Amino acid sequence: MKNLWHILQLQWQSAPAFRLSLLYLTLLTVLALALPWLPLAYGPNDLDLDQIYQAPFGWKAEADKPRHWLGTDGLGRDVLANILYGARTAFAISLPVMAMASLIGLLLGAMAGLFGNQRLQMSRAFLIALLISLVPLSYYGIYLPIQLSNYGANTVEFILTGMLAIGLSLLLVLVLRVFLRQFPVLKEKSALPADELLLRLIEVQTSIPRLVLILVLAAVAPPTLLALTVLLTLTFWTGTARLARAEMMRIRELPFFEAAISLGYTPKRLLMRHAVPHLMGPVLVAFSFGLAGLLMLESTLSFLNIGVSTDLVSWGRMIAGIRANTAAWWLVAIPGVVLSLTVLALQTFSYYVLQFLQNKK
């Protein structure tokens, strides 16, 4: 964390473009957070059917109504309110998704980089026991809760299945491990190819373009915000994981890390105390690049009207409004500029952080 702060401070002093983009992002965030207290005349979903397709900065407003400063769309929805609330939606979706995806990617990538293909040793008995215990874990941990929520169950039943899920799997691992150790073949230790597993998983996921994958999964999932968040998280962790893995492999070879290994620290301590602080910079780069990608993807999805409900306020939804009336240029110009500027600011930010990291090397 101290590391990150240092990077930001240095670049803030040296690069004006970095300062500008950070200022813009802060301004947008503050606006999105302060929305309920702003004196906006219209809500983002308020219809004003008397004033449809109003051009922005039009001075002949109706006397008894507040003015639409940035115009209206085909249903008379205020563009200004949609822009501001759209910023809120965009960040409300992309920030948690990227945070989750970064966490998953950082953990998996760092572990794959640390252990490689050879260094994660465990007895075969334990490995088999772990694999078998996945069955009760998925039955009590995934299948039953879904069924329970389908048929409407009370909290006690959820807690009961949750306890069973953890208890049964643990019990199974312990019992099976003792039992399987009777066989000499299974007693031997073998390496878990963590690196290979991660690379294969990433390869399977990225063999379908991300947009296509999300469209296909959105056809299966219900069009709720939660489902969309899960979908995006599941498709966005790969970038961070790749970066963290490569960086971890570099750090592993550095003298200070070899010293830490030879001191006999546990893998947990090696990861948390010695590796992760150095991984923060690259992860920050991946985070802001990913955030920019997510903003584009979210607005593309709401432009195509897939995976999100139509009452979700979004920049993409407003841009889609121009397809009904191509003369309403402000419907693409205003949200398009705001969206592009936000993406640009995020990319500038990550560009400068990346440059700092490369210069340091």
Add this chain to the structure above:
Amino acid sequence: MANFVFRRLLIAIPTLWLIASVIFLLSKLMPGAFGSAHLAEQEAGYYSRGDAASRDRNYRQFLETTGQDRPLFYFSITSAALPDSLHRVFPERDRDFLSRISWQYGNPEAAAVFFRSLKLWEASLTESELQQVQKYLFAIYSHQSPAQLQQAIAGMARQLPSNTGLWNDIIESSEHLIVNSSGYTYLFPSAQWHGTQNQYHRWLSDLIQGSLGNSLRDGRPVTMVLSEAIGNTWWLLLASIVIATLLAMELAILMVRRSGRVWRSTLLPSLFLLDSVPLFVLAMVLLVLLANPAFLQLFPVYGMGYYNTYDASWLQQVSQWLQFMTLPMICLVLANLSYLTNQFYQAVAAVAGQDFIRTARAKGLSEQVVIRRHMLRNALLPVITLLSDFLPALVAGAVVIETVFAIPGVGRLLIDAVLSRDYPVIVGIVVVVAVFRLLSHLLSDLLYSMADPRVRSQAS
């Protein structure tokens, strides 16, 4: 080399199988068997006079021919509180009811007996009798507690005092259901083996034989629907990638020249700017500016035009095609130009500092020759891998572009299929995209070995 290609295939085919299977299985887990909506429509139609029994028969027959009455996978692990033969109960409404009551009372056998007796009795009623007990039937179908069930049955007995065997069955089975209910049956799993008579097996064996099933929307084979759409997308993608690559290469050459400082200081920032404009915004902006009577009507707005291909010469056909495809092509090129140019420039700039370039310059070769003959060939290597990784991104771009410009290609087909949940088409598109990616990887490996003699000698 053949060895290498073979190994690539060996890795890629399981990936392909895994992705297609996951998407097939996920799509089947969605509630709502296809056809139920269609048959429900017939029910509501004024002119359809078919009785419930014949409708039911038709529906069953339809499900049998499409294989939808079979279990989904080779085995299934379900909760013991759910009946085994749930996949044979139709329509969906009844299936939901049966699974709900057996879950609620934790006793699938008793629930199945009650369900059967209720259905038999309901079928024996006349239209007017049905009207009288409608309220109570509804109460049974949506009851929450045993008391409600008892109340509804007592109410029906008051409304239609009868003493037939069927009615006694209901009384008996409902009492049996309530008495024998147990609270925690759902905690026990029950596993079943279905053998090869399942939907997944059928789908997979069809897939291996090259059939992707029929579209749910119009019943045509998916391969036919896809082959109609794929041509448009293919030519669009091919043309844009060729143009984008050539353009990016020329721009990179402009920037890497010794006199290219002006180009560097203007092109790189503007490409950075261009990169932050999302594709659909770019497409909409170009559409509004260049294909709009309010501003500048240079291009036709939507679609491919209706034209007769039989009596036109190929020149006419191409010009017709160009007229509609120019704007989409410009969009795709612009959207990918900045990334490509950056990569090309970095590759060329990395080569520019090497010794053999200095030697070439020292020999007195002209700048043009140095760049085109000596730098480009060595800079090509990283770029080839890049291009093969890049093709799938173009497919994603095609989805957006084809939707905006209403081009009947694969991308638009995907959007339509997703919106109408036409799962066979979706799975088909996924398979095609994955195969496309696989081929592009193979092609890039081949090109790599052609461009670099060192790789060729290592591989053989």
